[in-house]
Amino acid sequence: MSKRASDGRLRGPLFIRPPLAPYATRPEESRGRFWPETESPTRSCYQRDRDRIIHSTAFRRLKHKTQVFVQHEGDYYRTRLTHSLEVAQIARSVSRVLGLDEDAAEAVALAHDLGHPPFGHSGEGALDECMSAFGGFDHNAQTLALVTRLEHRYVDFDGLNLTWECLEGIVKHNGPLLNARDPPHDLPEPIANFPWDLELHTHAGPEAQIAAMADDIAYVSHDVDDGLRAGLFTIEDLAAAPLAGPVFCDIQIRHPGLELGRLIGESASHIITMMVSDLIAESGRRLEDLHAQSAADIRNCGAATAAFSSHAGGEITGLKAFLMHHMYRHPRVLQVMRNAQGMLTRLFEALLSDPSSLPADWRLRCGAPRDAATAHVVCDYIAGMTDRFAAQEYRRIFHTEFPL
Helix, strand or coil: CCEECCCCCEECCCCCCCCCCCCCCCHHHCCCECCCCCCCCCCCHHHHHHHHHHCCHHHHHHHHCECCCCHHHCCCCCEHHHHHHHHHHHHHHHHHHHCCCHHHHHHHHHHCCCCCCCCHHHHHHHHHHHCHHHCCCCHHHHHHHHHHHHCCCCCCCCCCCCEHHHHHHHHHCCCCCCCCCCCCCCCCHHHHCCCCCCCCCCCCCHHHHHHHHHHHHHHHHHHHHHHHHHCCCCHHHHCCCCCHHHHHHHHHHHCCCCCHHHHHHHHHHHHHHHHHHHHHHHHHHHHHHHCCCCHHHHHCCCCCCCCCCHHHHHHHHHHHHHHHHHHHCCHHHHHHHHHHHHHHHHHHHHHHHCHHHCCHHHHCCCCCCCCHHHHHHHHHHHHCCCHHHHHHHHHHHHCCCCCC
């Protein structure tokens, strides 16, 4: 570990960025953009993707979208925005060690939750039910719709015109959507009707796979943090949880009487380090065994390349089960989420029946009340809302507050 000398400079081993590995997603080999553009002279195509995502309206709105806790419960808990930033940081760090393109990983990480509606997974469930007669709702598909159609920032095209590799990573970071031997079926509309072949039967490139694993690392660690700070469970409850329990116990033994904030912060840091180290080791082993010479080799190898070891994967699964029982299904969380689902359902039904209540630019895209075209417009409109804007729209339409 590096030590700081008396003159303030760090002494000890310094980390040097390795060169890109043969299997990295290289900017010069990108398949380009759907709408051809002259690329930036100062940024790679994946840096440009990242920058467009950060400057998008959808990215800013993540600040006021629920991760687990809704906004009025306090400013200390994660939002979709802070979660996305944590995922991006982890994805960059892991990609650097493995010789992957950090910018490609960061772009996918920053975009991966753009399509989430207000109120987190409960909002997604409500919209999926509302859209059941029109193909359902999926937040990954909604992200694709946002970055290819719904963002209106540029003169020459709708969306952000991201690279093929970034779009592929957004859609497939959790794995293939189709079996190569089966015909397309049950795909969400934005993906099924997308006019560019994203090779849905293969895995995503290595950077997108790392972004998906970074998502797991970030939300597991910060949900432990947020759950403890919110009082949904205690340190004593956590003692029996895999992975996190032993870490908290060890730090308490080594630092008796440590204040809660430092105990949580130090433990969360150790938990992240353990998961990141395991991810690097297991993914590195798989890459070495594969002898991949290109990103295409990663996509077509038939199995995930980025992964946790079987032992760590089991520990993480056990910790997720603990959080499911003690946090996500906690009565305090469930009640707010049930209320939120009721709000979005009523909003959807009101706007579907009377699209004249929509803003003018959204009304122009609608068909007749209650038809499929109107349903998709209403769904897009609600999915783009923040938690508090959904409450404001409910108040505007129904002239009353909806209790959360």
